[in-house]
Amino acid sequence: MFKFLEEEPFSPIKHSYEVEAILHREKSKFQDIAVIENRFFGKMLLLDGIVQITERDEFFYHEMLTHVLMHAHPNPKRVIVIGGGDGGIVREVLKHKTVEKVYFVEIDESVITVSRRFFPDVAQAIDDPRVEIKVMDGAEFVKNSTGIDLVIVDSTDVIGFARTLFTKEFFDSVKNSMTENGMFVTHTESLHLHKDIVIEMQEKLMKTFPVVDLYTAAIATYPGNWWAFAVGSLKLTPRECRRPFTIETKFYDDEIHTQCFLTKKFYDKLLKRQLKW
Ligand code: SAM
Numbered sequence: 633m634f635k636f637l638e639e640e641p642f643s644p645i646k647h648s649y650e651v652e653a654i655l656h657r658e659k660s661k662f663q664d665i666a667v668i669e670n671r672f673f674g675k676m677l678l679l680d681g682i683v684q685i686t687e688r689d690e691f692f693y694h695e696m697l698t699h700v701l702m703h704a705h706p707n708p709k710r711v712i713v714i715g716g717g718d719g720g721i722v723r724e725v726l727k728h729k730t731v732e733k734v735y736f737v738e739i740d741e742s743v744i745t746v747s748r749r750f751f752p753d754v755a756q757a758i759d760d761p762r763v764e765i766k767v768m769d770g771a772e773f774v775k776n777s778t779g780i781d782l783v784i785v786d787s788t789d790v791i792g793f794a795r796t797l798f799t800k801e802f803f804d805s806v807k808n809s810m811t812e813n814g815m816f817v818t819h820t821e822s823l824h825l826h827k828d829i830v831i832e833m834q835e836k837l838m839k840t841f842p843v844v845d846l847y848t849a850a851i852a853t854y855p856g857n858w859w860a861f862a863v864g865s866l867k868l869t870p871r872e873c874r875r876p877f878t879i880e881t882k883f884y885d886d887e888i889h890t891q892c893f894l895t896k897k898f899y900d901k902l903l904k905r906q907l908k909w
Contacts, residue, residue: 637668639683643825643855647683649676655750660742662793667750673853675750677718679743679788683853685718690754694786695884696849696892697861698724701782701815703877703889704870708781709733712809714770714797716786717743719755725784726757727879734763735777737770739793771796777809785818790829798833803840803864816841816864822856823848827902827909830860834903837864845870846899847892 639647649670656667666678674687685693698721702708709732713721717738725734736758738744744765747755757763766773774783783806787794796802797818806816820826820833830846837844841864851859863870871893877886894902901907 637678639678639681643822645825645855647853647855649673649683656746658742660740662740665742665746667746676853677747677751680792682789684788685720685751685754686853687751689852690718690720691882692849693851693854693859694720694724695881697721697784697786697817697819699879699881699884700847700861700889700892701784701817701863701870702728703873703875703886704868705781705813705815706868706874710780711735711782711784712737712770712774712777712780714773714783714785714787715739715794716784718747718751719744719758721784721786722763723754723757726760726762731762735766735773736763737766737768737773739767739769741767769793769796771799771802771805774802774805774809779811780809781811781814783809783814783816785816787818790821798836800836800839803837806864807840807866810866812866813868814866815868815870818862820860820862822854823858823860825856830862831903831905833862837862841865843867843869846894848894849892
């Protein structure tokens with residue numbers, strides 16, 4: 633048994649985690665799934681050797697990927713969550729009373745099973761009657777969807793079978809599935825380490841959506857830490873918090889909402905590729 637686990641990240645930096653115990657290890661149809669115990673982070677879920685969530689800090693990522701658009705949209709009722717097999721995004725979406733239906737589209741059923749067993753707090757809302765689980769590629773599901781207010785992508789990195797979720801064809805299907813105020817969000821890696829990917833994704837979204845924007849949050853276990861979230865919207869800017877903040881969260885609130893976007897000046901310089909780092 634290894635004492636330290638060296639992550640195999642999609643980046644030039646390798647994180648190394650102390651392993652108190654390996655709680656689970658399997659090869660699913662799609663990926664290597666591991667759950668380890670770490671002294672600081674608690675239980676950690678790894679897919680193909682890359683950290684997905686940790687018990688200690690999952691809420692930063694799940695809240696920020698969910699609540700910014702859930703508050704920017706005036707009345708989100710029908711939501712698609714793609715990936716997110718641990719259930720964290722579904723849990724956050726269902727905190728909103730407006731929500732009538734959540735399509736939870738995860739390609740790998742084994743991730744859901746493992747999360748139910750080892751991360752019951754994260755997976756707690758998966759069985760809510762408003763949730764319909766679809767075990768399939770999210771890009772295929774969206775092609776035949778209509779009447780959707782929000783699409784949230786919580787996938788693995790832009791490599792492997794998650795690649796379908798970062799294409800122009802996928803963004804076009806997302807747009808076609810939406811109601812008039814429809815909005816879309818996906819993570820696009822780290823501004824520190826993957827600046828070019830972040831910019832390219834903004835440019836790609838601009839070919840589909842009239843409004844495109846970028847907000848960030850600090851995530852301890854994702855390489856580069858300064859994590860970028862890309863938004864595509866049919867009409868409304870995501871910068872405005874249009875609904876009262878009444879739900880219970882640990883990190884996200886209406887003040888964070890207005891602070892998490894890049895300043896317009898910095899965003900402009902970034903997209904014009906005027907900044908070297
Ligand atoms: N928060 C995590 C992160 O960014 O590291 C992501 C967590 S979640 C477990 C990622 C999930 O996306 C995985 O369970 C994976 O199976 C799923 N996934 C990847 N590509 C997918 C696709 N094309 N359609 C549906 N689910 C997909």
